[in-house]
Amino acid sequence: MRNLRVIERVREHSGAKALLALKCFATWSVFDLMREYMDGTTSSSLFEVRLGRETFGGETHAYSVAFADHEIDAVVANADKIIFNSIGQLERFADRAGALARGLRLNPGVSSSDFDLADPARPFSRLGEWDPEKIAPVVDELDGFMIHNNCENADFGLFDRMLGQIENRFGAFLSKVDWVSLGGGIHFTGEGYPLELFCERLKAFSQRFGVQVYLEPGEAAVTRSTTLEVTVLDTLHNGKDLAIVDSSTEAHMLDLLIYRQSAKVSPDKGPHRYMVCGKSCLAGDIFGEFSFEAPLKPGDRISINDAAGYTMVKKNWFNGVHMPSIVVRELDGSLRVAREFSFEDYKSSLS
């Protein structure tokens, strides 16, 4: 809830609209609540467009790194705006976009990403157009731009400097359109983020170019909202104390594996240190090393933090490990099981 209240405040004070990035979080059983605090959704595929339109409502932005010919009519039918990744896609589909507002993704060549893998400004990036000479001839066909170059960026100064570079580079284009989306990856719901400065900066940007600003929070909308609840199944000692739990990084928290990161467990205090491991066959299926007040034993429960963003959207059936149920804690504290997964779900995923 804290995240949503911050988003609401930023909307009020900056004039920006906020769209949930479904690529990060698409657990639609909680959209009833989220839509009260956000303007709609943005997407990265036809299926996300449809999910946003059907389950969230509000403004539905359609973006994709590349739309297919056979998808475009369904995309147009379900979206309020369509944002193309390239001039090639814009020209290919302009006629079929009808009266829909049209945008183009710009790549400013700077980003806040520490990971090459996740850096939209990496060398040879395919994400957006970067060459003003190519963009100039098509500006008149556009109603807006999308720029997404922040990534878990909790540093307002860095955001501000990069936005300045964008203004310098693309300012002439920005003033010709009606709206600009600044994408996601801005960690403005984090503790201590200078919200007033952020809102002023957004408002100044909006006024300078005469555009409606959009933000597309993903992680920022759901950070610290969700845990992965796991149960210890076995303990072992092989140089270290090991605890095996009924989950798997690869199947249920994939980014830990892709980015070689450790999970977060709180309070992570006490004299008993364990390497907490998943139950898949992968040798490196390790959540991390954590401290506990008492020795772990089968049946003990561990809560793994920050299990919402870029987590549930990536879960898979590797090893046939039982997928965790999706359980919603309602505002009154009660728990509601939104989805349980069965053997039939596993079986039907394969053929």
Place this chain on the structure above:
Amino acid sequence: MRNLRVIERVREHSGAKALLALKCFATWSVFDLMREYMDGTTSSSLFEVRLGRETFGGETHAYSVAFADHEIDAVVANADKIIFNSIGQLERFADRAGALARGLRLNPGVSSSDFDLADPARPFSRLGEWDPEKIAPVVDELDGFMIHNNCENADFGLFDRMLGQIENRFGAFLSKVDWVSLGGGIHFTGEGYPLELFCERLKAFSQRFGVQVYLEPGEAAVTRSTTLEVTVLDTLHNGKDLAIVDSSTEAHMLDLLIYRQSAKVSPDKGPHRYMVCGKSCLAGDIFGEFSFEAPLKPGDRISINDAAGYTMVKKNWFNGVHMPSIVVRELDGSLRVAREFSFEDYKSSLS
């Protein structure tokens, strides 16, 4: 088919039995064919045990890094043998295993893996028991052992030397049981693998200890059998020629991303070089750089090789990218669509 014929030949010449490792490949619409050449399946979870029993038949081995209390009865009901990862699991569930043959996983402390992530003998590994002093007291409770320390090992000499180390370390235990599974990861269906030496080595091992040998091929059973068919959606130039296709490494060929590897495309010849990229939002969603005879354009088809092992079992709905259909090429050359995925499949994966 070539893989399956080699497996059949190894079974005949070595006396070993061969079980398909479902963790690697579980596309059950082709099991009708595979079961003619293999003895059954091995598994890494309750759901894989059930899938093996229901869709493949034959001998069904149940292994898991850790079984849960609430799973064990269903595991026992669906398996012919149960293999425990630890002495702790053996003792916890021995009573509930009934008359089922019981095994224990041994960790010989040596492996063929080049990747720390996939190395079962890595420091602090949780995969199997390694201390002879702990194993000795429980040998009488066991009917067999499982050892899995090969990983894409195409080097018979290395396999032979590691098996020698296993004989030296655990020989006294091996001669007390009825069967030994040598796991998977032995690339004996590859070109030029010395099959006769391999069969002799297995037979000698079997005779020396008086055990039935099992092999658990995964990748070896399906290598080169399957392609991921993708279509070019857009081309761009950003320092290199880029082609965006209607798929994603992260969603459809996850190991490329986890192990930072390039896909394989054949023939990969010609004057036109492209970086082939996926359509997910991930900046590093790149299949690799390949050469083509003609410039790529939207609509062109590219076949990505080796899309069976550890691929379909890991596909996921990241970005809502449409999952590829599973299409079977029958022995007469005809194509049969085994499974198509829909928006409803995507939606129901999330809540």
